[in-house]
Amino acid sequence: MGQTLPVHSGLVEHLRSVVGAAHVLADPETRAGYETDWTRRFSGRAVAVVRPGSPAEVAAVVGACRSAGVGVVPQGGNTGLVGGGVPGPDPAVVVSTGRLDRLGPLDAAAQQVTVGAGVTLARLQAAARAGGLAFPVDLAARDSATVGGMVATNAGGLHVLRYGSTRAQVVGLEAVLADGSVISRLSGLVKDNTGYDLSQLMVGSEGTLGIVTAARLRLVPEPTGRVVALVGVGSTVAAVDLVRTVRRSAEGLSAAEVIYGDGLALVCEHAGLPAPLRRRWPVYVVLEAVGGDPTEELFSALAGAGADDDATAVAADPAGAERLWAYRERQPEAVAALGVPHKLDVTLPAARLADFEAEVRRVVAATAPGATTWIWGHLGDGNLHVNVIGPDPADEAVDAAVLELVAAFDGSISAEHGIGRAKAAWLHLSRSPAERAAMRAIKSALDPDGVLNPGVLLA
Ligand SMILES: Cc1cc2nc3c(=O)[nH]c(=O)nc-3n(C[C@H](O)[C@H](O)[C@H](O)COP(=O)(O)OP(=O)(O)OC[C@H]3O[C@@H](n4cnc5c(N)ncnc54)[C@H](O)[C@@H]3O)c2cc1C
Secondary structure (H helix, E strand, O other): OOOOOHHHHHHHHHHHHHHOHHHEEOOHHHHHHHHEOOOOOOEOOEEEEEOOOOHHHHHHHHHHHHHHOOEEEEEOOOOOOOOOOOOOOOOEEEEEOOOOOOEOOOEOOOOEEEEEOOOEHHHHHHHHHHOOEEOOOOOOOOOOOEHHHHHHHOOOOOOHHHHOOHHHHEEEEEEEEOOOOEEEOOOOOOOOOOOOOHHHHHOOOOOOOEEEEEEEEEOEEOOOEEEEEEEEEOOHHHHHHHHHHHHHHOOOEEEEEEEEHHHHHHHHHHHOOOOOOOOOOOEEEEEEEEEOOHHHHHHHHHHHOOOOHHHEEEEOOHHHHHHHHHHHHOHHHHHHOOOOOEEEEEEOOHHHHHHHHHHHHHHHHHHOOOOEEEEEEEHHHOEEEEEEEOOOOOOOHHHHHHHHHHHHOOOEOOOOOOOOOOOHHHHHHOOOHHHHHHHHHHHHHHOOOOOEOOOOOOO
8 A cells, every 4th residue: 555645544444444455556557548548648647546347336436536636637548648538637446348348239120229438349340240230439549549539529430431430329228427426328229309419419528527337239131241441642632532433422431541651651661561552642531431332332433533553442341441441440550669658630621631731841941940740641531640750758848830831721630539638738729618517507507516527628
């Protein structure tokens, strides 16, 4: 117990009595992995990491922390990229959802499933597939990211242009509020107009309004066919044009991603992959289509868009598709291997995306000479991930410059990762005073003591 701050030792003892001593991690070695986020840019001190096994235990943990005046930070897979799942400047209790891992039977009639907040995306996807269905949200962190974290951040990912983000898949939620009460809308009713939609209020709230303990999720039929193409083009303008043209004729288009020549070369070096095409291109677009005969449909759409055979690699088998996806999906880890990234996940109006891409490189070079800029993203959604390597993790000059540029281009400072701690100081760039006041009023009404994720989203 020498490891616990004396002021918190009573709280830690109480938490042990609530969830069992085995589920309270208080020594520095076991806490460490929960105290620093995936990027290594954000970290804080956990009073303890608590692993409750039921909503009642979550409620008791929240109650104990509220009485002790200690903040609660919900954490799922800790793959969030904006520092929202780790403590901030004040020590807090991390509530890890790993034991809320019940995966209910598939409801084939409703095409839905009820899933514990701690279930990983990969486990949910595998269970849906085994029943001939699919959970349509997908992202590269699937082996660690949890349903609770995806709901809390309204995760987007690779298939938003076809199926929407996590929000569109949520039929209802179960969540523990700051006062310890539990709200539960898990009956699966698709039509339910009985007042405020509290489940949707929780979606994207980043653990500031409640701790999600389970979700009732929509599933879709498992696609019968899938084809992936990687296409080299000469510029961002050409990439945007290609996606616009293909989208018009390929009804089954389910992903349209962008990577740049330098990023692709970095992934090849980092992961030991061969170059995908005979020659190098400045920009690459990864397209995926699903349906009855997606290969024919995608080929004819690409021909219509004037894509050159020599500039295109196609795979319709699962192993080949995975190989092509690796050039896009391994960008984050390849860049993180270079240093601690400043990650700026933003959306732009489609018509201004290419101008922004050129301008942001100039702005970063002017703000942080010597820094390197790496860009990839979900082109079909206007969503670019701008990653800057070089500036000290605590230096926010480049963050400010990029986010202000996004606002000048009428974009959003967060496309899909949320605001977290990383962007809380810039929320005003995307939300008006009236919107921020309404958000604060909701927060004060549901969490008057500010116990849930203090400092996240609303600084
Ligand atoms: C390689 C890589 C690729 C990624 N690709 C994408 C992508 O394509 N699209 C995308 O949207 N994101 C992506 N992400 C970001 C991340 O995977 C998502 O934000 C994901 O939803 C986080 O899930 P998690 O369980 O890891 O949440 P955590 O990181 O643990 O938490 C994230 C936020 O949710 C809150 N939270 C977690 N669980 C709960 C809960 N049960 N109740 C209430 N609040 C909770 C936390 O407090 C925190 O604010 C990627 C990350 C990595 C590392």
